[in-house]
Amino acid sequence: MPEAMSFYFDFTCPYSWIASERVLSIAGRHMRHVRWRPLPSERLCHQGAPCGVPSSRTPQIDAHIQRDLGRLLRLYDLDAVTPVPLSGGVCLAPSCGFHWIFQNQGDDAARTYAQAVFRARFREGRDVADPDVAADVACETGTDRQAFLRALSDPQWQALLGEEVGRAQRDGIFTLPFVVVDGDPFWGRDPLDMIDTWLSRGGW
């Protein structure tokens, strides 16, 4: 099997959610495995500009982004609710929990958890930054709730997340979602069509 694709994403970013709903079928069509890598964009992007949108907004810019998002969601038949405000500052609980599940239960369980977190946030309107909610979602996807909460209180998973952010920055990942295929970088609000063409042709 050829090298895995790396899919970098932020659990709080709707464009990351859209990419997460498309990446597996596109990778699968080309017999590629996908390595999921959650990152908090506030830590990754020095300029606070995830998804290539500016951090300082006007009502007009916000309206454009909402219109663009709605259009993508309709295009891919994704039902979304208005996201609730997230508790606390940077959303760390689901990313730390993801790494703990990844190391303890493996890749498939971690990916299943990540998909459930995205859907909890964007389809069900739940506050996934709250450790209790992050643990509920883990429980719903077959993970022991108490063990998950104990892991969240262990500083090693925040440290691991910090290492992931540092590694991504050193690799030049500057926005989310971001996908790396055989060393080739693909980013933007909806990078998957270009990746599909790239994999179909074997590059060009």
Add this chain to the structure above:
Amino acid sequence: MPEAMSFYFDFTCPYSWIASERVLSIAGRHMRHVRWRPLPSERLCHQGAPCGVPSSRTPQIDAHIQRDLGRLLRLYDLDAVTPVPLSGGVCLAPSCGFHWIFQNQGDDAARTYAQAVFRARFREGRDVADPDVAADVACETGTDRQAFLRALSDPQWQALLGEEVGRAQRDGIFTLPFVVVDGDPFWGRDPLDMIDTWLSRGGW
């Protein structure tokens, strides 16, 4: 004929050039006219982030952008040379000249001039920010060189360009290239495929 599409671009931005080479055929297929609107991204983007790429770069980010650009240029069969550094600060001459040609010779002549400026910069490696070079390109596309240079020294065209920037900012245009179709905003490094689908379906 339905409403024209507005194509906002920066003469110094390679992603704008790529969009400029695609926008007419896509618009033409859907019987749309395109209103070209050059803007200097330094004036438009408060955060200095045209094309959705960060203004503070690392060598890794630069490498990703070069790789992405090369890939798009090969995809669309566009030959490019390494661009020369531009003289002066913000590149105003071709944008001011564009507006003068637009008002004096009309839409087609201005568009022809814009395409020639892009090709002079990216195919021929010329310093189009230099008023003499901007005038050479105007001359090559059928405009009187001396009249063009006289127009550049008239402050009304810089004032008009300032009004264009203000109008675009009020409309929420926050990056380049940017295309507006019937009020729907499309942006990103390569927004044309989504526009093509949108126009083909009549929206969704």
